[in-house]
Amino acid sequence: MRVVILGSAAGGGLPQWNCRCPICTLARSEPDRVRPRTQSSIAVSADGSDWLLINASPDIRQQLFDNPQMHPREGLRHSPIRAVLLTNGDVDHVAGLLTLREGQPYTLYATRGILDSVNANRVFDVMADGVVARQPIGMDQRFEPLPGLSVTLFPVPGKVPLWLEDETMEIGAETETTVGALIEAGGRRLAYIPGCARVTDGLRERIAGVDALLFDGTVLHDDDMIRAGVGTKTGWRMGHVPMRGDGGSIDALAGVEIGRRIFVHINNTNPVLQPGSPERAQLEAAGWELARDGMEIIL
Numbered sequence: 001m002r003v004v005i006l007g008s009a010a011g012g013g014l015p016q017w018n019c020r021c022p023i024c025t026l027a028r029s030e031p032d033r034v035r036p037r038t039q040s041s042i043a044v045s046a047d048g049s050d051w052l053l054i055n056a057s058p059d060i061r062q063q064l065f066d067n068p069q070m071h072p073r074e075g076l077r078h079s080p081i082r083a084v085l086l087t088n089g090d091v092d093h094v095a096g097l098l099t100l101r102e103g104q105p106y107t108l109y110a111t112r113g114i115l116d117s118v119n120a121n122r123v124f125d126v127m128a129d130g131v132v133a134r135q136p137i138g139m140d141q142r143f144e145p146l147p148g149l150s151v152t153l154f155p156v157p158g159k160v161p162l163w164l165e166d167e168t169m170e171i172g173a174e175t176e177t178t179v180g181a182l183i184e185a186g187g188r189r190l191a192y193i194p195g196c197a198r199v200t201d202g203l204r205e206r207i208a209g210v211d212a213l214l215f216d217g218t219v220l221h222d223d224d225m226i227r228a229g230v231g232t233k234t235g236w237r238m239g240h241v242p243m244r245g246d247g248g249s250i251d252a253l254a255g256v257e258i259g260r261r262i263f264v265h266i267n268n269t270n271p272v273l274q275p276g277s278p279e280r281a282q283l284e285a286a287g288w289e290l291a292r293d294g295m296e297i298i299l
């Protein structure tokens, strides 16, 4: 199985268009030291030829250009992306669908709940009926989006997308709106969980023994955004478990057998993005890697 990290940042990317926090500022002034990052997306392939895109980021046009594996290579119109899967309905995971139009056939997979919010928004009709098939997938229902590649979706603690929040919304509920994906090919297993509000026993059991885990690295501490002075929201409020502190993912996953553990969906305020920082060193000492754009993982 081949995995390409197309975008390693959380919503907003690095630098974020309107942000002057120290890390965004460094990404503009010293991009060789603090590498810019595009928004959350990966691609997975069993044969290195046909790819499953997981999450369609607003930066997808740039991501597909930057990674030659994703270039068209047959006839006049072609894409190696044969299928697309969504793990939630957040803007950073669905806005790129608007770029995947131009009459290119593929199948869009998501849970009924996520697909309903896409279907309810007519702007997504640019993925024309009869060209892009929209396929709802039940929880724990193993399916094969590409020959030799199987996927199973499972609920993780989360919340509805930011743009669908209302007074009835619950944080930390395990519903169809936030899912993880277990991907299998050639006997190897990958767990992809870019958004997760809490690490539960069920989650630990689910991912035990995987060859690689790509996990929500939005915030280091629950109050990252407050410490950075850019906002008032906590990680919990945004539906993202912190790496450190009470219930932090590094400790909560420490006892679980996992081949490679890699943080994805990293917010631009996260101090681990500073090379040479103690926060980065501690993360690496705990056995974690930080995903980078263009990083390829072969399992």
Ligand code: MLT
Residues within 6 Å of the ligand: 010, 011, 012, 090, 091, 092, 162, 163, 195, 238, 239
């Ligand atoms: C998130 O991961 O919390 C979302 O991407 C927030 C957003 O939609 O901006």
Ligand code: MN
Residues within 6 Å of the ligand: 010, 011, 040, 090, 092, 093, 195, 265
């Ligand atoms: Mn996000």
Ligand code: ZN
Residues within 6 Å of the ligand: 016, 019, 020, 021, 022, 023, 024, 025, 268, 269
């Ligand atoms: Zn910033």
